[in-house]
Amino acid sequence: MKNVINVLFVVAVCQIFAVGCCCRKDGSCGRAAEAAACGTTSGADAAQGIQAASPAVNSENQMIFITDEAIAGTVAKLVEKHGEAARARIEKGVRQVAAYWNQKDGSVEEFESFCMEQFIADPAALTMLLDRFRVAMESISGHAVAMTRKLREPVDLATFQTLPVDLLFATLNPFDHLSEDFFTTKVAFVGLLNFPLLDTSEPLELSRREWAEARLAQTFARRIPGEVALGATRAYAAAEDYIARYNIHMGGVQNQDGSTPFPADLKLISHWGLRDHIKGMYSDPVGNLPNQQTILQIMNRIVNQEIPAAVVDAPGLTWNPWTNELKDAEGKAVDAAREPDTRYARILEVFRAEQQIDKYSPLYPTLIDRRFKLDREIREERVRRMLETVISSPTTKKVAALVRKRLGRDLQPFDIWYDGFKNRASLNEDLLTKKVSALYRGVNDFRADLPNVLGKLGFEPETAAFLQQHIEVDPARGAGHAMGAGMRTDSAHLRTRVPESGMDYKGYNIALHELGHCVEQVFSLNRVDDTLLDGVPNTAFTEAFAFVFQSRDLDVLGEANPDPEVMAMRSLDLLWSTVEIGSVGLLDMQMWRWLYDHPDATPAQLRDAVVSMAKELWNKYFEPMFGIKDSPILAIYSHMVAYGLYLPDYSVGFMIQAQIEAFLKGDDLATIKGRNLAREMERMCVQGRISPDVWMKGAVGSELSPDAMLKAAEDALAVVERGQAGALEAR
Ligand SMILES: [Zn+2]
Numbered sequence: 001m002k003n004v005i006n007v008l009f010v011v012a013v014c015q016i017f018a019v020g021c022c023c024r025k026d027g028s029c030g031r032a033a034e035a036a037a038c039g040t041t042s043g044a045d046a047a048q049g050i051q052a053a054s055p056a057v058n059s060e061n062q063m064i065f066i067t068d069e070a071i072a073g074t075v076a077k078l079v080e081k082h083g084e085a086a087r088a089r090i091e092k093g094v095r096q097v098a099a100y101w102n103q104k105d106g107s108v109e110e111f112e113s114f115c116m117e118q119f120i121a122d123p124a125a126l127t128m129l130l131d132r133f134r135v136a137m138e139s140i141s142g143h144a145v146a147m148t149r150k151l152r153e154p155v156d157l158a159t160f161q162t163l164p165v166d167l168l169f170a171t172l173n174p175f176d177h178l179s180e181d182f183f184t185t186k187v188a189f190v191g192l193l194n195f196p197l198l199d200t201s202e203p204l205e206l207s208r209r210e211w212a213e214a215r216l217a218q219t220f221a222r223r224i225p226g227e228v229a230l231g232a233t234r235a236y237a238a239a240e241d242y243i244a245r246y247n248i249h250m251g252g253v254q255n256q257d258g259s260t261p262f263p264a265d266l267k268l269i270s271h272w273g274l275r276d277h278i279k280g281m282y283s284d285p286v287g288n289l290p291n292q293q294t295i296l297q298i299m300n301r302i303v304n305q306e307i308p309a310a311v312v313d314a315p316g317l318t319w320n321p322w323t324n325e326l327k328d329a330e331g332k333a334v335d336a337a338r339e340p341d342t343r344y345a346r347i348l349e350v351f352r353a354e355q356q357i358d359k360y361s362p363l364y365p366t367l368i369d370r371r372f373k374l375d376r377e378i379r380e381e382r383v384r385r386m387l388e389t390v391i392s393s394p395t396t397k398k399v400a401a402l403v404r405k406r407l408g409r410d411l412q413p414f415d416i417w418y419d420g421f422k423n424r425a426s427l428n429e430d431l432l433t434k435k436v437s438a439l440y441r442g443v444n445d446f447r448a449d450l451p452n453v454l455g456k457l458g459f460e461p462e463t464a465a466f467l468q469q470h471i472e473v474d475p476a477r478g479a480g481h482a483m484g485a486g487m488r489t490d491s492a493h494l495r496t497r498v499p500e501s502g503m504d505y506k507g508y509n510i511a512l513h514e515l516g517h518c519v520e521q522v523f524s525l526n527r528v529d530d531t532l533l534d535g536v537p538n539t540a541f542t543e544a545f546a547f548v549f550q551s552r553d554l555d556v557l558g559e560a561n562p563d564p565e566v567m568a569m570r571s572l573d574l575l576w577s578t579v580e581i582g583s584v585g586l587l588d589m590q591m592w593r594w595l596y597d598h599p600d601a602t603p604a605q606l607r608d609a610v611v612s613m614a615k616e617l618w619n620k621y622f623e624p625m626f627g628i629k630d631s632p633i634l635a636i637y638s639h640m641v642a643y644g645l646y647l648p649d650y651s652v653g654f655m656i657q658a659q660i661e662a663f664l665k666g667d668d669l670a671t672i673k674g675r676n677l678a679r680e681m682e683r684m685c686v687q688g689r690i691s692p693d694v695w696m697k698g699a700v701g702s703e704l705s706p707d708a709m710l711k712a713a714e715d716a717l718a719v720v721e722r723g724q725a726g727a728l729e730a731r
Helices: 004-017 032-038 046-051 068-082 084-100 108-118 123-156 165-171 178-184 187-194 208-218 226-244 272-283 289-304 342-359 367-376 380-391 394-407 413-417 429-439 443-448 450-456 461-469 505-526 539-550 553-557 564-597 603-626 648-665 677-685 692-700 707-730
Strands: 247-249 267-269 318-320 325-327 471-475 480-483 492-496
Touching (some): 068 084, 068 108, 084 108, 084 187, 108 187, 123 165, 123 187, 123 208, 123 480, 187 208, 226 342, 289 413, 342 367, 342 564, 342 603, 367 380, 367 564, 380 564, 380 648, 380 707, 394 564, 413 564, 413 603, 429 553, 450 461, 450 505, 461 471, 461 505, 505 677, 564 707, 648 707, 677 692
Antiparallel strands (some): 247 267
8 A cells, every 4th residue: 555645746756866757857846845755654653652652751741641541441341341352452452542642632542442332353354444444545545546647748748738727627636635634533543552652663574464464553653733744844935945946047157267157047956957057067077167166165165155146047147266256247246145054044944843743653753763764664773774784884885986987087076977878878779769759659659569569578478468448648748757546446647748749768768767666566556465555665666667667768669789888887886876865875874963962953063063964975985986085076966955854865765776687697607697587576565565674585585685785796897898899909
């Protein structure tokens, strides 16, 4: 079962990670925060967590109403009624209900009689109860998705003429109050009374039935009052609005030598636009160096909050980020007063809003708990260890040396964004577009060709036909996205863009990415054995499949480049990207620890802390490779301002992708040609939404780990070395 409460955000799934989807690689799209917040709801270290909800421990918790004494009394009566054998379940269930029951739900007496009436001891009756929930949840989730999709169609699909009302419908969510409605109707309490909340961030050996029960209980693991949720929405929206307007008009930006090398109308948003512009300049790494350095200097000014407030989102000024001089069009000096730490004030507002949610989250009393234990189901410590392993590995040092060699100059801090491993030059895009546009004149052509496309990927005709039946293809307004169904009678929707001249290569590449999502969605909804387990553990998993499909786009077209170096470059690119995004993820994690340790911090104190933590991280991991000290560049990501601890997801996602790719490739002689993508993917997907480690173990035989990525990069380095040796011989 998908998280029915936050079902509105299903469309965002793809937007978060997407390289090719509707927004930038790291989810500049506005929904990232909400989508991250929705993720998967999961249980807690139940005994410990629920105890933490007792009044003595947490007097600030607003939900404390049922005392330990009342709990003990209710437990005794239930044991008397159902016998000692049921005691363990009774104790757990009653405590779970008590943790969420407040005065509005009824008196202590009503609490007790509710438990007496709704607790089920008989196994057959309990199975019937689970069945009731299963049917209800699929219906709620399925109709919510279908309705949301319908309401958004004029905004999402290119076939509609736009009306001003469209945006209003797109934000209308009849399921906004679903979470609270589950509690006011007491449906949630029945679930909590009869099914256990488990800490699924630890690897658990559970039966399918136990997983289903656990996932159901987790649906009710959050009960945030409307006004508190609204407060958080407002804080995130303000932070998002702040970063969405953070444009630098580059026309008037001067290099160190006083020249203005950037196009007059170039406007770059921080950090995405600034970063991508640096990336785009690697075509001439020596000639473009001064321009790249100037953008780095802008980033430093932003992080340090030395940037003149007047520069932000203001065209027509001349600004030298090196001297910080600011002039108007007539060359007259303009007030260059620095931005007054607004960046850090916004982060603090988000933190304080999350602190309000903390009070209503007895099982997950910090955002750190909620992100790691609940959304990702991977412990913070574990994520930190995996990231550190990648960043500090000897393989990464070798890749850094290779980057330096390919650039032909010393490394600069912004070379964390080196993108020269992407083999664009080897693609003849015009030729590919010609081929693709002849094949697909409209979305219907693409849908009709799905059995063929899937066949090329290794799917049997029967499975391909089944998938085609469950995937609708619609014309997207944007670049494309995928929207899974929430019930089996509905279809997944693949949105792709087909211009009048026919689909171009870029569009086709993205369409294959979205197809990967849709195939995963259909398998994990329609072929999973229990709809309570519909889905994959978290967004990183569906993205992994999307990338697997996307990277085989040329194979499907019959245009694959057999050069082993092309594949090798891909592995190096993945590792280098993980090092970069993993480092900013580590900083994000450190910042949130610091916030909880310094709840009364001022924006200036937070600024100093973030800058010094960024430099420390830099000096620890990058100074040895780059030979440069004290760069604060890791603090530039806008996610840190507006998406509360979202960043670590990217690198974990990349590791999952590497593990799945390595498994599909196969590494022994028997599977030298690689495993069958179609069969393996279905086998992996029908595991459903169990926890990440258990899923991964079932999928590829080992738990989540950075090893596959590091090994692939090590192999790739060998391929590159052989290539260079070969080139020397040929000379
Ligand atoms: Zn995607």
